[in-house]
Amino acid sequence: MSIISLIIKREFIAKVRNKSFIVMTFLSPLLFVGIAVFVGYLSSMKADTKKVAIHDETGLFANEFKALNSKDGEYVYQDLSSIDIKSLKDSITKESYEGLLYIPKVTNDKDLENKIQFISNESPSISFIENVQDIIAKKLTKDNFEKAKLDTLAIKNAEAKVNISLAKASGEESLKGLNEIKIAIGGAFGYLIMMFIIIYGNMVMRSVIEEKTNRIVEIIISSVKPFQLMMGKIIGTSLAGLLQFFIWAIIGLTLMIAASAFLGIDASPVAKLPPTIIQNAHQEFTGTAQMYIKELWGLPIATILISFVIYFIGGYFLYSSFYASIGAAVDNETDSQQFLLPIIMPLILAVYIGFFTVINDPHGTIATVFSMIPLTSPIVMLMRIPFGVPWWQLAISIALLFGTFFFVVWFAAKIYRVGILMYGKKPTWKELYKWLKY
Structure with a gap:
């Protein structure tokens, strides 16, 4: 077995055996459901007269x-x-x-x-x-x-009441609100990537800081190269994170099914309506629902799912390299704050561009440019894909993302190699630049 594989296995087992990891894996879905139920209860309460x-x-x-x-x-x-x-x-x-x-x-x-x-x-x-x-x-x-x-x-x-119907150039009838549905689908995938990067990128950084503080890393470095250690930590932590997300998905789906079966739907008010009104409303709702389902199935679902996996891997590996290099450069989490802001800002910028620009002009200059920039493309491009993106733009965006990832890994490994054995001194941006030249 290769050295990187051993490091990946070590990091994965260390993470999944951690008590906090086990507790939060099973407690987080319950907390989310509890908060959702509590918010729903508060919204149903009547305010004071x-x-x-x-x-x-x-x-x-x-x-x-x-x-x-x-x-x-x-x-x-x-x-x-x-x-x-x-x-x-x-x-x-x-x-x-x-x-x-x-x-x-x-x-x-x-x-x-x-x-x-x-x-x-x-x-x-x-x-x-x-x-x-x-x-x-x-x-x-x-x-x-x-x-x-x-x-x-x-x-x-x-008084005139105007209701504009939508239609495609091909002659098919279209529906209102489709842009909002598309941006919600892309935004959900993009937001998931952002949360994964922040949560598990910080986990990579804390792992490096912990080993550096305990001086364990000095023993490890004597047997493996710094680059191998960094990549093993990134991949091992990502596998633990994927396992946690998978368990959350299963628990969340189970709770949703259980809640639907337990609570049910109260149809008593509808039953009191005249049969003709119920029949007409049902036919209208069924027709509209079928059109929405048809439009959703017309989305590039395969492209969305495949792109999500690609950008998920590329985005996480790109940002985790930054987190690992920061963890190697500092002695504690407090000192890392000055370096974290420049990393988090592109993610926040990508979310704002996605929700405020892509929804209005998904093929505009701003949306297109930021879907190509590697630091923002994992989020912005996923929000653009439901609107239809030319294959050449996807190819360029993915090539730039992974090309930047390999470049970042190269200089992050330089910082990691020097910083992993530096103690007792708070580094500056100028010193980090010097480390790149060693």
Whole structure:
């Protein structure tokens, strides 16, 4: 058996036998499910009812307000126009009410547009203010139509509602929201790669630091080359990580199936609807669902899966080389922070470019360029692939990724070779550059 194979086996066994690895492998899915259930429970809870006082001196709007549901909870409006405005303001100060909607009396309804006030101790949410403004604006508009002797029913019937249908150049019908589905698929794969790189790249770095601190590495280096040790650590840790991800996938799928079987779907409200409505809704939903499924099957699924594996391997090996060299250069994790930021920034940049640029212009200059740059291509290119990417762009991107990986391994091995035996001194970027020349 080769030396690298022995190091890989050693690193793999050391990781999977670690108590924290075993505990987190089985505890993490339960934590994620628990958090999801807890968030779902919180979202289903009703927010506290908030009372809002109305002092309407015009007498036009008090009846227009009813209980409104908003993101901040349920607002209940009380018409207190008969109570003195000063007393109401004192009630707001004592927090008896969430706020006071003050509508003054004016000679011209036009003046009301800028004279209505909402008085409260704390600033209200934007959605609440927009709801109030919308109610008042509709009432004023209706009154203006009546004063102008316009037929409000005819105006309402004259309002146009446009629904644009989508179609492909080939003549097939298309669907709305497909871009969002495509970016979600690519984003899920890209985000998975990023998390794997960060979690297990740090694991590689900590392993190097631990052996360096315990002086074990001095004994190991006497038998193997630094490059072999670095590659063995990277591959061994990645195999342990893949095993953990595989176990998470099995546990997560099992929990989802168990939750679906245990909770089920409450169809009682649907059963109370008339049979014709249920039948029409079912036919419409079935037709739309079939079209979405057809579109999803039309995606380059094989290309997505194969590219995910390739970029997964290339991206992890590329960044793990950086992590290993940092671990060799420092004596503790605190000293590593100054070197980690430049490594993490390209990953964060790739996520932002993917979600804010690829979704709007997947074949644009920015998306194309960053899908070629090796430090960002594992994430950006995976987000572009569901939209269709020419084979030559994929070939160039993969070639640059693995070419950069071999180059990074070469200079990371130089830093690793020197830094692995350096103790008691905090390295600088200038010293790291000098190590490359040794």
